Amino acid sequence: MGAVASLGELRGFLDELLLADRFAGDQNGPFAHYRADAPVARLGVALEPKGELAAWAHRERLDALVLHRPWGFAGDLPVLAYHGAFDERLTTGFNPNLAAALALCEPAVLGYKEGRPLGMIGDVPSVTWEAFRARVAALFGGLEGVYGAPAGDVSRVCVVGAMRPPLVYEAAERGAQVYLTGQYRRGAARAVLETGLAVLELGHARSERWGLGVLAALLREAFPDLSVSLYAAER
Template identity: 40%
Template sequence: MPVLNDLLTWLNARLNAAELVRPGPEQVQRLALALDSADLPPELKADALFLHRAFRLGDQFSGLGVLASHDGFDAELTTGANTTLARHLGWTHIERLHWQGKVLGLKATPPERDWNALIHALYTEFGGLEGHIEPVRPAVSSVALINAMRPDLLTFLAGQGVNACITGQLRPAAVPRARELGLGIAALGHRRSELWGLRQLARELQGQFPELHTRVYGEA
């Protein structure tokens, strides 16, 4: 059975940034995972808790160990440099995208070379989309998975040969530039992409610690 510090060490290695918000029982058999404490029931049968956003936790669930990761989780398991998602979708030639001194996501080649086929693959994986902007040309040769959507960023990506961008949310200020550049934009939905990451994290924890029982909350 893993101990709380084992989980913290693993999370720090996996997400590059995790913290122990509150100490709890040393041994952890049951781990609850949620994006926010508001997604949890009043009574929680667990030894420890992982939260993406622990800001509103307060004194809830006293007696449980609480682990959290905000920026690291966003970067590694949502629409940042999420190589796990890229490989799961069958993307190849994966490379990190650096812009203004930061890693903002990744660039890759999808197996779907047509916009409608790409949208179908994303819809199948995520169970829906927030919205999308169709490209001028349906052919897709290079996609970018990005955690931001700004006009100057889209100009940069188009210069890198990207013709389809996948992000969390459509940003109205960047839509005119996307249309001007002829880029296709697929918005997964902020919460939808986070829940994908939370489920993936639970699977990886279960694989790393076979005696650990995980449960993801907030999916309904």
């Protein structure tokens, strides 16, 4: 297969998708053997260099890798790495792709970290708590935990990449009934109890795997002739 993209073109697409310019260099590197004009026909995506990643990359005859956590990778392939940017744009931050998957309309920012949105809040089509919980579990392949339950049907939810009392209170004040996050924090338990918010704990690893699958799909859509392989450990 001939080259269908350059590493520079792929980096440009990913930088724009993940708003990478908002992050310090150490959040998005290193770029191993990076050369902008390096041709890429076969691309691999993975969370981190664990297991048989290097052997898998060799078997798949990959030209480059996209990694979430690149540290410790010992291969000789070019690497595009996105750490903080991936977390905030493709897991439980202000994530337009997750908003679409949840049918969350016109997401608004909820909370900030260093000037960047921490999460989003918006309306969803009204549905029973059981149906909404099942939809989220199906989307992510399960849930780490379920805390509380809303008083009625679910019609407004938030997704936040942190769980602190001020964020819980703000979510409740802005009408959220359900708080989706990667990890339930015991320090926010009183705020959850006082506000009556239901919490769905997705699990950090589970939300990362979901984001990686979305990233692979977006790359295939943007570069239809590019072969994009998802590392089996993250499937």
